[in-house]
Amino acid sequence: MPITFEKLTHEYNADTPFAYLALDAIDLSIEEGKITAIIGETGSGKSTLVQHLNALLLPTKGSLTVLDRTITADEKPKQLKELRKRVGLVFQFPEYQLFEETIAQDIAFGPRNFGMSEEAALKQAQKMLQVVGLSEDYSERSPFELSGGQKRRVAIAGILAMDPDVLVLDEPAAGLDPQGAKDMMELFVRLNKEYHKTILLVTHDMEHVLTYCDHVVVVDNGHIAQTCDKQQFFKDSTLLKKLRINPPAVIRLRDELNQRGFSLPCDLLDMDTLAKAIADEVKDHE
Amino acid sequence: MNNIALGRYLPIDSCIHKLDPRTKIIALILMMVAIFIPAGWLGYLVIGTAVFTLTMLAKLKFSFLWRSMKPMLFMLVFLLIINVLVIHDGTVLFTIGSFALYSGALSQTLYIVVRLMLMIMLTTVLTATTKPLDLTLGIEDLLSPFKVIHVPSHEIAMMISIALRFIPTLIEETQRIMKAQASRGVDMEEGSLKEKILAILSLIVPLFVSAFQHADDLANAMEARGYVPDRPRTRYKQLKMQGKDYITLIIVVLLLSGLVSMAWLL
Amino acid sequence: MKKIQVSHLSFGYDKEKKVIHDASFAIEAGSYTTIIGHNGSGKSTIAKLMIGLLESDSGVITVDDLELSEANIHEIRDRIGIVFQNPDNQFIGASVADDIAFGLENHQVPSEEMQDIIEEFADRVHMRKFLNSEPTKLSGGQKQRVAIAGVLAMKPQIIIFDEATSMLDPQGKAEINALIQDIHAKSNLTIISITHDIEEVAHSDHVIVLDQGNIVLDGTPEEVLFHEQELIDLKLDIPFALKLQHALEEQGLQTKPCTTMEGVVDELCRLHLKN
Numbered sequence: 116m117p118i119t120f121e122k123l124t125h126e127y128n129a130d131t132p133f134a135y136l137a138l139d140a141i142d143l144s145i146e147e148g149k150i151t152a153i154i155g156e157t158g159s160g161k162s163t164l165v166q167h168l169n170a171l172l173l174p175t176k177g178s179l180t181v182l183d184r185t186i187t188a189d190e191k192p193k194q195l196k197e198l199r200k201r202v203g204l205v206f207q208f209p210e211y212q213l214f215e216e217t218i219a220q221d222i223a224f225g226p227r228n229f230g231m232s233e234e235a236a237l238k239q240a241q242k243m244l245q246v247v248g249l250s251e252d253y254s255e256r257s258p259f260e261l262s263g264g265q266k267r268r269v270a271i272a273g274i275l276a277m278d279p280d281v282l283v284l285d286e287p288a289a290g291l292d293p294q295g296a297k298d299m300m301e302l303f304v305r306l307n308k309e310y311h312k313t314i315l316l317v318t319h320d321m322e323h324v325l326t327y328c329d330h331v332v333v334v335d336n337g338h339i340a341q342t343c344d345k346q347q348f349f350k351d352s353t354l355l356k357k358l359r360i361n362p363p364a365v366i367r368l369r370d371e372l373n374q375r376g377f378s379l380p381c382d383l384l385d386m387d388t389l390a391k392a393i394a395d396e397v398k399d400h401e
Numbered sequence: 402m403n404n405i406a407l408g409r410y411l412p413i414d415s416c417i418h419k420l421d422p423r424t425k426i427i428a429l430i431l432m433m434v435a436i437f438i439p440a441g442w443l444g445y446l447v448i449g450t451a452v453f454t455l456t457m458l459a460k461l462k463f464s465f466l467w468r469s470m471k472p473m474l475f476m477l478v479f480l481l482i483i484n485v486l487v488i489h490d491g492t493v494l495f496t497i498g499s500f501a502l503y504s505g506a507l508s509q510t511l512y513i514v515v516r517l518m519l520m521i522m523l524t525t526v527l528t529a530t531t532k533p534l535d536l537t538l539g540i541e542d543l544l545s546p547f548k549v550i551h552v553p554s555h556e557i558a559m560m561i562s563i564a565l566r567f568i569p570t571l572i573e574e575t576q577r578i579m580k581a582q583a584s585r586g587v588d589m590e591e592g593s594l595k596e597k598i599l600a601i602l603s604l605i606v607p608l609f610v611s612a613f614q615h616a617d618d619l620a621n622a623m624e625a626r627g628y629v630p631d632r633p634r635t636r637y638k639q640l641k642m643q644g645k646d647y648i649t650l651i652i653v654v655l656l657l658s659g660l661v662s663m664a665w666l667l
Numbered sequence: 668m669k670k671i672q673v674s675h676l677s678f679g680y681d682k683e684k685k686v687i688h689d690a691s692f693a694i695e696a697g698s699y700t701t702i703i704g705h706n707g708s709g710k711s712t713i714a715k716l717m718i719g720l721l722e723s724d725s726g727v728i729t730v731d732d733l734e735l736s737e738a739n740i741h742e743i744r745d746r747i748g749i750v751f752q753n754p755d756n757q758f759i760g761a762s763v764a765d766d767i768a769f770g771l772e773n774h775q776v777p778s779e780e781m782q783d784i785i786e787e788f789a790d791r792v793h794m795r796k797f798l799n800s801e802p803t804k805l806s807g808g809q810k811q812r813v814a815i816a817g818v819l820a821m822k823p824q825i826i827i828f829d830e831a832t833s834m835l836d837p838q839g840k841a842e843i844n845a846l847i848q849d850i851h852a853k854s855n856l857t858i859i860s861i862t863h864d865i866e867e868v869a870h871s872d873h874v875i876v877l878d879q880g881n882i883v884l885d886g887t888p889e890e891v892l893f894h895e896q897e898l899i900d901l902k903l904d905i906p907f908a909l910k911l912q913h914a915l916e917e918q919g920l921q922t923k924p925c926t927t928m929e930g931v932v933d934e935l936c937r938l939h940l941k942n
Contacts, residue, residue, distance in 0.1 A: 228586025390914035
């Protein structure tokens with residue numbers, strides 16, 4: 116297990132009148148080499164949770180182990196750089212973190228901070244541009260000339276250039292058009308399959324969870340409400356309803372038809388098998 | 402950021418909260434003047450009592466006032482050192498080697514410290530008991546007579562209220578960008594000078610970019626909702642002076658004239 | 668009756684690169700029109716041109732009988748309200764009541780009449796309880812509701828939603844979509860929604876598809892959405908209902924073409940029961 120939380124609590128502004136308990140003694144393990152979706156309503160604590168992974172936030176109680184590093188509430192950790200290099204965190208709307216004169220320099224900024232030579236970092240930048248689907252001629256242009264979607268790719272390339280083992284992404288597809296979102300999600304699947312990165316994806320989009328993720332963690336009001344694999348998660352819509360989650364279209368259709376006289380099996384998660392089951396059932400009646 | 406007390410509004414139900422913001426602004430200005438009237442220690446005792454009473458009436462905790470003064474502590478220590486080195490009036494209190502502390506230096510510094518503390522306390526009472534928006538409305542109204550000499554009182558008030566409205570947004574943004582850059586290995590505390598400059602740039606450039614984005618969007622939103630800077634507007638929030646406002650002002654004027662006569666007699 | 672008539676509209680931020688090319692379209696009074704296109708296709712630019720936040724290089728925009736010009740820009744803006752994408756950047760007041768008041772103040776509504784209007788429209792968007800709340804205490808969806816109240820309070824005839832839900836979480840999106848549907852059902856307002864949500868498009872009256880500043884498709888959802896290959900080539904989504912119908916077809920089940928999920932469910936239930 117590359118990531119384990121043990122009884123981890125995070126309280127903002129502890130010991131002040133503004134104290135707020137964001138995470139309440141959570142236990143959680145994230146599997147290596149998988150794509151795990153972290154879902155939950157706004158304010159549920161999922162952002163607080165992911166910011167512990169590279170020690171931007173530290174536990175106020177309990178501990179977590181990330182890769183081989185254990186961080187506990189009792190001692191102030193030192194030398195966090197190594198951890199931050201190995202856990203790449205991409206914030207929501209990361210295009211707002213660009214600042215360098217050229218795209219190549221911006222992508223090279225991370226690796227250089229972690230001690231890579233300028234030459235090697237720029238070379239790494241060229242490589243990452245291609246990984247995120249931008250051609251090499253972009254490298255000398257200003258990041259501020261790009262479109263929103265391209266800026267976001269550059270920002271993500273800047274994190275990938277650090278070559279992290281774990282990649283954490285907060286709503287990476289927010290605000291992109293459908294094609295842009297699809298390209299983005301396919302990039303993460305490729306990073307997972309080809310480069311064996313462990314990926315954590317904070318998302319509200321159930322279609323993305325269904326199509327691209329392996330595991331699901333549900334955060335609800337500072338607690339972990341559910342951790343399981345995708346199949347199990349979408350099997351039972353009553354659980355989704357309880358968690359106030361609007362299921363993906365395939366699941367909605369399945370449930371709607373079952374309510375109106377069909378008897379489609381509950382483990383159908385993709386359009387083609389569902390279509391086959393529907394067609395079979397309609398024809399059976401003939 | 403939640404620990405900052407200076408300039409923070411506290412929603413409490415008190416008689417000071419209910420006063421018209423214009424009354425409070427005028428009273429603050431008059432009291433500030435009073436602080437600078439040389440009425441000796443007795444004068445400060447009078448003003449101190451007045452400030453103490455105001456704080457009690459506003460139902461503010463003294464710990465809150467104390468927190469608002471904390472950022473000034475550094476300045477006070479700095480002033481003390483300068484004064485001790487520069488002022489050589491009065492009798493020598495004690496000497497350490499070639500260094501002598503004069504009574505004049507001590508009393509001068511104490512005067513400044515007391516003045517500064519009173520000023521901060523008064524300002525804190527004003528900001529803690531008046532909503533930022535009411536404060537801008539008050540400023541706008543007080544400036545409106547100066548329209549004759551082309552002081553754009555309405556525009557000034559609009560700018561202040563928008564600035565106040567966006568402070569929390571920009572603070573949030575700053576924290577987010579700092580975290581994003583920390584994730585890219587930026588260390589704001591350690592590193593060489595060159596690294597530090599780069600670290601600061603990595604914060605400032607994105608902050609400017611996003612501030613301009615906010616400004617551009619906001620300008621569009623205002624214009625789309627019919628805002629034209631130099632066209633007359635009506636106002637939703639109306640300020641109304643009441644009996645208690647006039648009484649408050651009379652008390653403050655009496656206090657001020659009392660101090661003036663004290664200074665005269667001295 | 669035509670509410671808005673746009674003819675041969677062109678615009679570019681700089682001389683060489685046109686963002687809108689010779690666009691012409693008309694919008695019916697009281698209709699619900701959706702405008703779609705990938706990021707950078709010129710959707711938001713068209714919205715800004717319609718309310719005169721940008722000035723076109725050539726072409727004519729007519730609202731009712733008024734031709735948009737420097738002289739009557741304020742009159743046009745009185746008729747068109749707009750809700751933008753970013754909930755934070757359009758909240759102008761210090762509280763919900765102040766924000767709704769902002770437009771009224773600009774329209775020189777007498778102070779004593781404002782409180783009633785503010786309460787009425789805060790109620791309309793279910794924000795009455797929050798009248799004194801500051802923006803930092805509100806969710807994105809709540810801020811957008813306040814923006815809608817601010818626009819409605821100015822009694823426009825047309826409301827443009829410029830990706831008004833794209834920065835919201837699913838709950839906020841659902842709230843705003845329901846509110847827009849409700850406003851459309853209960854008033855004779857003309858609604859123009861710039862969106863990426865293909866399901867919203869399927870439920871609208873009229874669809875305009877933009878690509879690189881050109882209008883490439885314009886018609887009813889059925890007329891437009893059945894051009895599936897074209898939509899895919901334009902990097903746009905096609906409705907779930909159509910994807911499903913293709914999957915069913917592959918399994919040898921023919922259904923009556925339909926663009927909405929409800930339609931497909933009804934059709935399948937009909938086939939299921941018939942047999």
